[in-house]
Amino acid sequence: MAEVKAELGVPDALASCHTMKVDGYIIEGHVPAREIARLLEERPAGVTGLAVAGMPLGSPGMEAGGQVQPYQVIAFGPEGSSVWASYPKSAS
Template identity: 75%
Template sequence: MNPRSTRTVRRSLASFATILVAACAGVAQAATFTMYRDPNCGCCLEWADHIEQGEKHEVNSVDHLDMGAVKTQHGVPDDLRSCHTMIADGYVIEGHVPAADVERLLAERPDGVTGLAVAGMPMGSPGMEHGDHRQPYQVIAFGSEGRSVWANYPGNM
């Protein structure tokens, strides 16, 4: 088994054990972060590592062969789709959204926002840091109130 697969299995087992222990003890759980990803995509695991930095959150990675169905189920607009979809304490996080933006969303919990998205896979975004080239990109908040720019990242082009 390759190292990424081993890491995914380890995370899944650890998350399952945590849920099982909490359920048996009747203890309320901390926010859960579940990332759905195509098993053939490597940048998703790099992004999950970015989210886990500082050990504030643990990301449970779930391999899924029909990512379109996952995105449709969670209401991700077609033009905002990327390679992975995470559910973070009830919010949808689509694509390579920086951890600071996820933290801000969880702290502010704005009305009418279903989630945050970074469309596509912009070079230089978390999980896509290969070389010095960084594309400009935006983090978009989406939901029942429509869409708005949550954050801008200018890149170096």
């Protein structure tokens, strides 16, 4: 899988356990569905995909009895990466 991730442009620091292509974008790791939907709606310039590095507790598929580790969804592309969203979301 390391070769596939490299071919798709997933930065090593963002590699996780799952990799998929959705409508031309790369989704790496346990990215919440709402962020994928937002990506597909907004289609920001310079973004190749979204990633959640590692396997943080509380991320989709990593629910563990209410335990939640803070994590970030990172947008990445040829010019670098930036925070797309932070979890858990604040109750504002």
